[in-house]
Amino acid sequence: MCNPSGNQLDNVSRRNSARMLKQEFLKKWIMGLQICSASKKEMSILERKKAIKLSADLAMASTKNGTTNWSLALISNASKENDNKTLVDQMLGNHHSEKISTKRPSIVSIFRNKRVATCRGKKILKKRGGIRRAKKMASSATSIAKRLVKKRTQVLKRLVPGGEYMDELNLMEETLDYILSLRAQVDVMRHFANATPKFES
Amino acid sequence: MSSRRSRSRQSGGGSSTISDDQIADLVSKLQQLIPELHSRRSDKVSASKVLQETCNYIRNLHREVDDLSDRLSELLASTDANSAQAAIIRSLLM
DSSP states (O other), X not given: OOOHHHHHHHHHHHHHHHHHHXXXXXXXXXHHHHHHHHHOSSOOHHHHHHHHHHHHHHHHHHTTTTOSHHHHHHHHHHHTSXXXXXXXXXXXXXXXXXXXXXXXXXXXXXXXXXXXXXXXXXXXXXXXXXXXXXXXXXXXXXXXXXXHHHHHHHHHHHHSTTGGGSOHXXXXXXXXXXXXXXXXXHHHHHHHHXXXXXXXX | OOOOOOOOSSOOSSOOOOOHHHHHHHHHHHHXXXXXXXXXXXXXXXXXXXXXXXXXXXXXXXXXXXXXXXXXXXXXXXXXXXXXXXXXXXXXXX
């Protein structure tokens, strides 16, 4: 951490990868929007908003090419709803299901069979009564800190797609990547929103 | 994070053990990503604080995506979206 030129190189490569991510996202998002508008000419504002948001989310997830769990979970969630199926297939191509089968099979089979609920938490509580109580007596400060971390980790699990099925380490890694993707998504959407002139129909 | 216990905390089904160091490393990386905590730059931010700010940050990003989708759905209300998109792609990728 005390190598300035190393840090500079890191920053440059970070910026480059961020830019590439945004370009990738933009291309896929535009494609998704075109698919939506081609399939349904007249859309209410709400339908349009859902289409925009769904295309954006799918575009963001598809830039990952199945290399992360959060993107697989996002796509899996989206395809569980019938309305979305055609868009998912057309945006990701029929080979997206192949990609899913090659990555992390244990988690993947969960995605296939269940609806991965990202907003509703299914808390899995581990009860180890005796040991826990003894530890609590021993150092209450550390255990309070640990409980807080545990609680916050549960919240994080619900925010990251597929988080509930990840172990602590995986969750942290996925969160880092998810945040970078979300940032890219927001940046591009914001530029788009600021750049688009208002059309009078 | 002084304990060197590298026993896995979760019942991860035979996965590799998770060391405290690995998690601490990821927590510090998260700390650098989140604007709220970025300015502090000290190692003194607790893991629970980092997690809390991470959750807030993700929630904010979700909300922004939602708001932007609202804005865009109003802006793109016309069926003439293709030409607008073409112009924007050009301006954004230049």
